[in-house]
Amino acid sequence: MPVFLNASDDNFETAFAELLGAKREDSPDVDDIVAGIIADVRARGDAALIDLTAKFDRLQLTPQTLRFSKSEIEALIAEVPGDERDALELAADRIRAYHERQMPEDAYWTDESGAELGWRWTPVSAAGLYVPGGLASYPSSVLMNAIPAKVAGVERLAIVVPTPDGVANPLVLLAAQIAGVDEIYRIGGAQAVAALAYGTETIPPVDKITGPGNAFVAAAKRRVFGKVGIDMIAGPSEILVIADGDGNPDWIALDLLSQAEHDESAQSILITDSPVLAEAVTTAVERHLETLERRAIAAASWRDYGAVIVVDDLDRAAALSNRVAPEHLELCVADPDALAEKITHAGAIFLGGWTPEAIGDYVGGPNHVLPTARSARFSSGLSVMDFVKRTTLAKMTPAALRAIGPSAETLANSESLQAHGLSVRARLTHLNE
Amino acid sequence: MPVFLNASDDNFETAFAELLGAKREDSPDVDDIVAGIIADVRARGDAALIDLTAKFDRLQLTPQTLRFSKSEIEALIAEVPGDERDALELAADRIRAYHERQMPEDAYWTDESGAELGWRWTPVSAAGLYVPGGLASYPSSVLMNAIPAKVAGVERLAIVVPTPDGVANPLVLLAAQIAGVDEIYRIGGAQAVAALAYGTETIPPVDKITGPGNAFVAAAKRRVFGKVGIDMIAGPSEILVIADGDGNPDWIALDLLSQAEHDESAQSILITDSPVLAEAVTTAVERHLETLERRAIAAASWRDYGAVIVVDDLDRAAALSNRVAPEHLELCVADPDALAEKITHAGAIFLGGWTPEAIGDYVGGPNHVLPTARSARFSSGLSVMDFVKRTTLAKMTPAALRAIGPSAETLANSESLQAHGLSVRARLTHLNE
Numbered sequence: 001m002p003v004f005l006n007a008s009d010d011n012f013e014t015a016f017a018e019l020l021g022a023k024r025e026d027s028p029d030v031d032d033i034v035a036g037i038i039a040d041v042r043a044r045g046d047a048a049l050i051d052l053t054a055k056f057d058r059l060q061l062t063p064q065t066l067r068f069s070k071s072e073i074e075a076l077i078a079e080v081p082g083d084e085r086d087a088l089e090l091a092a093d094r095i096r097a098y099h100e101r102q103m104p105e106d107a108y109w110t111d112e113s114g115a116e117l118g119w120r121w122t123p124v125s126a127a128g129l130y131v132p133g134g135l136a137s138y139p140s141s142v143l144m145n146a147i148p149a150k151v152a153g154v155e156r157l158a159i160v161v162p163t164p165d166g167v168a169n170p171l172v173l174l175a176a177q178i179a180g181v182d183e184i185y186r187i188g189g190a191q192a193v194a195a196l197a198y199g200t201e202t203i204p205p206v207d208k209i210t211g212p213g214n215a216f217v218a219a220a221k222r223r224v225f226g227k228v229g230i231d232m233i234a235g236p237s238e239i240l241v242i243a244d245g246d247g248n249p250d251w252i253a254l255d256l257l258s259q260a261e262h263d264e265s266a267q268s269i270l271i272t273d274s275p276v277l278a279e280a281v282t283t284a285v286e287r288h289l290e291t292l293e294r295r296a297i298a299a300a301s302w303r304d305y306g307a308v309i310v311v312d313d314l315d316r317a318a319a320l321s322n323r324v325a326p327e328h329l330e331l332c333v334a335d336p337d338a339l340a341e342k343i344t345h346a347g348a349i350f351l352g353g354w355t356p357e358a359i360g361d362y363v364g365g366p367n368h369v370l371p372t373a374r375s376a377r378f379s380s381g382l383s384v385m386d387f388v389k390r391t392t393l394a395k396m397t398p399a400a401l402r403a404i405g406p407s408a409e410t411l412a413n414s415e416s417l418q419a420h421g422l423s424v425r426a427r428l429t430h431l432n433e
Numbered sequence: 434m435p436v437f438l439n440a441s442d443d444n445f446e447t448a449f450a451e452l453l454g455a456k457r458e459d460s461p462d463v464d465d466i467v468a469g470i471i472a473d474v475r476a477r478g479d480a481a482l483i484d485l486t487a488k489f490d491r492l493q494l495t496p497q498t499l500r501f502s503k504s505e506i507e508a509l510i511a512e513v514p515g516d517e518r519d520a521l522e523l524a525a526d527r528i529r530a531y532h533e534r535q536m537p538e539d540a541y542w543t544d545e546s547g548a549e550l551g552w553r554w555t556p557v558s559a560a561g562l563y564v565p566g567g568l569a570s571y572p573s574s575v576l577m578n579a580i581p582a583k584v585a586g587v588e589r590l591a592i593v594v595p596t597p598d599g600v601a602n603p604l605v606l607l608a609a610q611i612a613g614v615d616e617i618y619r620i621g622g623a624q625a626v627a628a629l630a631y632g633t634e635t636i637p638p639v640d641k642i643t644g645p646g647n648a649f650v651a652a653a654k655r656r657v658f659g660k661v662g663i664d665m666i667a668g669p670s671e672i673l674v675i676a677d678g679d680g681n682p683d684w685i686a687l688d689l690l691s692q693a694e695h696d697e698s699a700q701s702i703l704i705t706d707s708p709v710l711a712e713a714v715t716t717a718v719e720r721h722l723e724t725l726e727r728r729a730i731a732a733a734s735w736r737d738y739g740a741v742i743v744v745d746d747l748d749r750a751a752a753l754s755n756r757v758a759p760e761h762l763e764l765c766v767a768d769p770d771a772l773a774e775k776i777t778h779a780g781a782i783f784l785g786g787w788t789p790e791a792i793g794d795y796v797g798g799p800n801h802v803l804p805t806a807r808s809a810r811f812s813s814g815l816s817v818m819d820f821v822k823r824t825t826l827a828k829m830t831p832a833a834l835r836a837i838g839p840s841a842e843t844l845a846n847s848e849s850l851q852a853h854g855l856s857v858r859a860r861l862t863h864l865n866e
Contacts, residue, residue, distance in 0.1 A: 087840035229811030254856035351828035358853035366825035378662030380823040392799035395784035407520035420791035423687035
């Protein structure tokens with residue numbers, strides 16, 4: 001059974017703190033294994049990739065077949081039914097339109113000292129996207145990772161995707177094609193991350209690696225961080241629904257279950273000011289659980305990490321939600337815009353009863369790669385910003401240097417950095433000669 | 434002696450690759466020690482901080498004296514000479530003015546389906562800044578870390594700074610006051626990072642930790658990453674100067690030395706199309722080295738990691754610089770703006786001979802916390818963006834859901850995520866009833 005809490009109860013704070021502190025993922029200690037795999041790929045390149053793919057994916061590759069050929073991709077994509085292709089294209093168009101608005105602007109101005117200041121954004125040159133194999137091989141995630149990279153202007157975009165027993169997911173390949181991906185390699189695990197970070201004879205290295213993966217992939221991304229950039233390390237998915245008494249219990253139950261069905265460690269929380277709705281949603285969850293294909297997973301998630309919290313008013317609901325800092329937040333209330341104003345920490349907000357979280361997973365437009373495990377307190381979802389970087393610009397004139405140079409010299413000397421001071425002084429002396 | 438290379442030589446590629454690959458920092462293996470310290474602070478809180486500060490800083494604290502009192506700060510600040518105070522205030526004003534332009538904008542729009550989409554930026558609630566003690570206790574770094582946080586709207590900003598033998602740097606305290614820092618604790622090392630991340634009886638936890646530190650501090654930041662956000666882990670400083678034959682050899686030599694004097698692992702590189710200038714700068718470096726107070730450090734850095742590269746033309750210089758992706762790039766050439774257009778990877782660019790890099794360390798306005806070790810290929814200097822995070826917004830209308838909902842359902846089913854599909858279908862069914 002999920003946790004039921006009433007925010008007016010005496011022991012609420014203790015129980016809520018427990019909910020916040022619950023550790024929802026026990027990654028096995030894979031770090032040593034991953035370190036060995038990375039060392040192997042660095043030492044033996046393609047040969048290591050081929051051996052490891054034979055071992056883990058039961059697939060015999062050669063340097064020539066590490067990468068999907070154009071004709072293989074075309075042949076597999078041809079299998080995709082028309083409605084799925086249309087849906088993927090609609091999703092891609094909407095994601096692209098949303099992310100194009102994220103491109104940051106360059107700036108350059110002259111300040112009152114006469115100094116010219118500013119910054120310029122440039123794309124990462126090459127990026128690699130990890131796409132999981134098997135059941136968790138989601139074409140929607142290919143779009144969500146690849147489109148922001150291409151919008152940012154990344155020139156070379158490579159995908160790595162394991163194909164256990166040689167079985168590829170045609171929809172993943174189609175999503176890659178629609179998003180403009182340049183290279184697709186049939187490798188996975190820590191070895192694929194190592195190949196992207198360090199390069200092999202066949203695979204040139206990239207500058208940034210994004211995309212979800214299992215504990216081995218996460219550990220490998222942590223290890224290559226610094227050599228390349230990485231995105232966040234995603235934890236299990238989460239949803240928090242704030243609903244008033246007019247919420248539709250059936251819809252809310254399905255929204256809660258759409259997180260729960262992802263993973264036994266996923267978390268679904270309902271906060272409501274209506275005890276009647278709390279009861280009705282709980283009943284609806286139990287009813288839907290009976291018919292879900294993934295009911296074993298969803299039921300375990302709801303039982304172990306689910307929570308229903310009754311509050312006196314919606315302000316309290318917003319305050320509690322801010323302490324959770326959920327990945328997904330649905331506001332199924334009469335005035336969702338007003339309530340959204342009170343939200344300070346959340347990865348994505350879905351406003352009103354007509355906006356199920358699943359819309360955001362596929363076709364809404366915003367990214368579905370979002371901060372988990374309370375990290376929305378300090379981080380953001382994936383965006384174009386993850387594939388660009390800022391170079392700051394400064395240009396002094398003689399007059400500007402005369403105006404502000406002496407202060408730089410004073411501070412350099414106070415920090416005992418003599419050459420810093422002299423580099424300014426030498427120019428000021430020249431100006432005074 | 435530094436490396437001398439000519440880009441036309443046959444073996445240039447090999448030598449240049451070696452320069453790029455040189456490992457300039459051997460952090461001792463401190464990770465186990467740091468893990469123990471963090472566990473101790475989590476278990477014993479203030480008591481652990483007090484014991485560790487007695488041990489490492491030879492300073493006996495109590496829970497009451499962990500934090501600097503207002504009157505202590507005022508008394509120490511009163512010692513600061515007027516010219517240093519003025520310089521710090523000028524620097525703070527300029528840094529604030531620059532960073533205020535970085536505040537990102539919210540967006541909210543209605544697309545052609547009728548869906549309302551957008552995003553909203555909110556500040557991190559609480560941030561902690563690490564300030565090293567002793568020689569590397571730089572007031573300028575306090576400004577560079579604290580001002581972007583305050584511009585972003587961070588409500589609670591705490592500094593941790595070790596005070597070995599109880600000796601505090603009055604300029605650091607003054608910089609903190611000018612920048613609007615709310616709390617200052619006299620603790621350092623991994624224990625200070627642990628206290629900021631997990632909190633103790635006296636120190637409330639923060640959401641994000643930034644600021645430079647030694648190998649212990651860097652290892653601690655890596656370990657608490659995820660529980661809180663961190664900034665980049667900074668490596669040794671770097672400068673690359675591109676100069677034509679009209680460059681002033683004396684100024685360029687001092688600019689190269691102003692990085693070299695930071696650290697024996699710092700790196701200074703000159704790329705020029707003038708063999709005469711290359712020679713003159715080298716001579717000037719040797720001459721200035723004789724008189725520098727920090728000549729032992731600067732000479733070791735120049736000898737072990739310095740490089741002078743002669744190229745046929747400045748386009749080649751830009752291309753080589755892009756492969757280095759330097760932290761600081763000076764363009765001491767006749768037309769620095771034109772050359773800057775060819776730069777794709779650099780932390781900060783200093784345009785023209787009147788802009789010594791030291792201006793950027795103190796009073797230029799842009800941040801001096803910049804990506805090192807070639808990470809300008811994929812990351813940016815510290816900015817307001819490090820202290821805000823984006824929440825995406827989506828609001829469907831019945832019409833919008835009718836238009837795009839079926840595609841979401843199709844994709845959910847193709848990914849075998851049944852509850853996702855049902856959450857959309859339940860609403861569509863209602864609309865069709």
